Amino acid sequence: xxxxxxxxxxxxxxxxxxxxxxxxxxxxxxxxxxxxxxxxxxxxxxxxxxxxxxxxxxxxxxxxxxxxxxxxxxxxxxxxxxxxxxxxxxxxxxxxxxxxxxxxxxxxxxxxxxxxxxxxxxxxxxxxxxxxxxxxxxxxxxxxxxxxxxxxxxxxxxxxxxxxxxxxxxxxxxxxxxxxxxxxxxxxxxxxxxxxxxxxxxxxxxxxxxxxxxxxxxxxxxxxxxxxxxxxxxxxxxxxxxxxxxxxxxxxxxxxxxxxxxxxxxxxxxxxxxxxxxxxxxxxxxxxxxxxxxxxxxxxxxxxxxxxxxxxxxxxxxxxxxxxxxxxxxxxxxxxxxxxxxxxxxxxxxxxxxxxxxxxxxxxxxxxxxxxxxxxxxxxxxxxxxxxxxxxxxxxxxxxxxxxxxxxxxxxxxxxxxxxxxxxx
Ligand SMILES: *[C@@H]1O[C@H](CO)[C@@H](O)[C@H](O)[C@H]1NC(C)=O
Ligand SMILES: *[C@@H]1O[C@H](CO)[C@@H](O)[C@H](O)[C@H]1NC(C)=O
Numbered sequence: 001x002x003x004x005x006x007x008x009x010x011x012x013x014x015x016x017x018x019x020x021x022x023x024x025x026x027x028x029x030x031x032x033x034x035x036x037x038x039x040x041x042x043x044x045x046x047x048x049x050x051x052x053x054x055x056x057x058x059x060x061x062x063x064x065x066x067x068x069x070x071x072x073x074x075x076x077x078x079x080x081x082x083x084x085x086x087x088x089x090x091x092x093x094x095x096x097x098x099x100x101x102x103x104x105x106x107x108x109x110x111x112x113x114x115x116x117x118x119x120x121x122x123x124x125x126x127x128x129x130x131x132x133x134x135x136x137x138x139x140x141x142x143x144x145x146x147x148x149x150x151x152x153x154x155x156x157x158x159x160x161x162x163x164x165x166x167x168x169x170x171x172x173x174x175x176x177x178x179x180x181x182x183x184x185x186x187x188x189x190x191x192x193x194x195x196x197x198x199x200x201x202x203x204x205x206x207x208x209x210x211x212x213x214x215x216x217x218x219x220x221x222x223x224x225x226x227x228x229x230x231x232x233x234x235x236x237x238x239x240x241x242x243x244x245x246x247x248x249x250x251x252x253x254x255x256x257x258x259x260x261x262x263x264x265x266x267x268x269x270x271x272x273x274x275x276x277x278x279x280x281x282x283x284x285x286x287x288x289x290x291x292x293x294x295x296x297x298x299x300x301x302x303x304x305x306x307x308x309x310x311x312x313x314x315x316x317x318x319x320x321x322x323x324x325x326x327x328x329x330x331x332x333x334x335x336x337x338x339x340x341x342x343x344x345x346x347x348x349x350x351x352x353x354x355x356x357x358x359x360x361x362x363x364x365x366x367x368x369x370x371x372x373x374x375x376x377x378x379x380x381x382x383x384x385x386x387x388x389x390x391x392x393x394x395x396x397x398x399x400x401x402x403x404x405x406x407x408x409x410x411x412x413x414x415x416x417x418x419x420x421x422x423x424x425x
Contacts (some may be wrong), residue, residue: 019044020111027051027194029068032075036107045145048103049132050079053158053190054183056097059165059274060175063099078102078140081130082161084279089286092279094130096165101158101187102131104144105198112199116206117154118147119191119230121184121220123211123238126167126304127287131157150264154200158187161217164257164285165278166302169250174270176308177250184216185225185311192229195312201404206232214238214330215245215305218416221320221326223311233323237329237409239416240316244301244408253302260284296341296366298408317415320423327419330413337404350399355396357384363400367407379403 019213021036021044034048051073054063079100085092105112122129122142135141144155160166169177207230209217217233220226238245247253254273255265261284263272273281287300307315309384325425344363347353361380368375383399384391 006085015151019107020109021107022046022105022111022198024072025197027197028190029066029073030070031072033072034075034103035226035308036372042109043149044107045148046103046105046107047145047196048075049077050100050106051075051103052079052099053101054099054186054375056182057099057161057179059096059278060168060179060270062179062182079130079159081132082159083165083282084124084128084130084162085286087128089289091262093284096278098159098161099183099186100131101156101190102144103198104148104155105200106154112152112154114154114201114204115154115199116204117123117156117191117195117200117202118151118206118208119156119158119188120144121158121160121207121209121213121216123209123213124162125301126180126212126215127285127301128164129162129212130410131159151399154195154198156187156191156195158184160184160187163303164281167247167305168254168257168273168281168285169247169306169308170254170270171250171306175254175273176310177247177306178311180309181216181223181305181311183217185218185223188195188220188226188229196371202209203231205230206234208234208236210236211238212304215242216239217329218245219305219312219316221323221328224313224319225311227322230326232327233329235328235413235416237332237413238334239330239412240305241412242408243414244298244306245412247302247304247306250306257281257284292343296363297340299366317419320419323420324423324425326368326424328417330411330417330420330425332405332409336409337407338401340408341401341404345400348400354393355400357396360384360403363403367403 017040024031024033024071032048032051032122036044036046038044052066055066057063080095080098082098083094083096135140142157144157148155160180166180167177169175193204207217214235215238217235221233258265258269261276261280263269285303345359347355361376364379365376368379
């Protein structure tokens with residue numbers, strides 16, 4: 001009996017001292033309730049999955065506020081990814097109804113308040129990816145738990161439209177484009193308006209992202225629409241100045257998509273695209289892998305943001321004053337260009353096949369196309385300056401990777417940091 005009583009006492013004690021939890025949270029759209037799971041004796045994590053931050057979007061339209069809901073929304077499972085081609089481009093998955101985010105809140109003995117907030121923007125070449133992307137080992141690639149727990153921060157991962165539905169543009173008012181960027185902005189603004197109810201500090205929001213998500217971070221900093229909404233930003237491998245971050249000729253690309261789906265390319269083009277099956281539209285935006293070898297692979301990444309005169313009012317290099325109040329970290333990896341290098345010059349990954357200086361000249365000719373022969377000659381001599389007369393294969397191959405890394409990632413990032421520091425307050 002005494003034994004039982006002390007067991008009950010211990011159990012009660014554990015009950016009253018275990019970690020706190022938010023329970024149902026009131027947001028602008030209504031109540032949401034997630035799940036709580038215990039991490040340790042006095043720590044747990046509240047997880048809210050699939051919280052809508054905007055209404056299901058109209059096709060080629062900016063996101064609109066969610067009308068709200070009655071009762072308590074169960075935020076216990078991830079919602080749809082935005083409609084996109086599959087990784088192998090054999091089909092599509094996801095839905096147009098995809099504007100959802102997920103929130104992780106670390107808890108201790110008492111309910112957390114005033115926590116810093118980190119909003120993550122996923123990558124995927126503006127073509128694919130999701131806030132809950134699955135890694136090849138089956139775990140959620142962007143599960144926020146680890147960062148939330150270790151950093152004692154709230155982590156938010158957000159969806160945005162990709163591919164044709166996210167970035168098709170006519171380059172004018174008929175179809176301005178940048179829908180995916182507007183989605184990212186809507187998510188950031190939602191977090192700013194609602195995160196206090198989850199224990200977050202809306203004056204301490206950091207936006208971070210990788211690859212195309214990193215470019216997204218950069219555009220969000222440069223857009224005048226985010227002024228005051230976040231304080232810090234981290235770009236992991238990509239900025240708005242990266243050569244793959246912006247469309248070169250949006251109208252030509254929109255017309256190419258229109259032709260593929262059987263729409264006229266003149267005045268009625270946008271009206272026709274708007275009523276075209278979204279799966280057909282999405283498929284029409286896949287990478288033209290058949291064109292590999294016809295020039296640097298980077299030029300196949302066609303669907304991306306544009307200067308729309310609104311969200312992105314001017315060329316990104318002229319917009320750094322909008323980011324003057326933001327603390328910024330940007331970086332790249334030493335071999336970020338390797339994936340592209342291996343597609344442009346496959347021999348760099350083949351033991352039996354040598355890579356020739358001529359291969360490098362051809363690559364440079366493609367990358368410096370707009371600079372003519374002078375571009376090839378001067379960049380080739382620069383990159384081969386340290387070569388001995390008969391360089392070994394390792395050196396030659398490393399040079400190819402350096403060229404791609406510099407062109408696609410490192411130099412644009414250095415330029416962005418330079419522009420940021422010269423504008424920053
Ligand atoms: C935001 O939170 C971090 C981590 O707690 C802290 O170091 C920083 O000073 C905070 N910044 C602001 C503006 O409150
Ligand atoms: C580029 O290099 C080639 C071969 O060395 C040379 O024939 C050509 O004149 C050079 N062109 C320019 C514009 O420097």
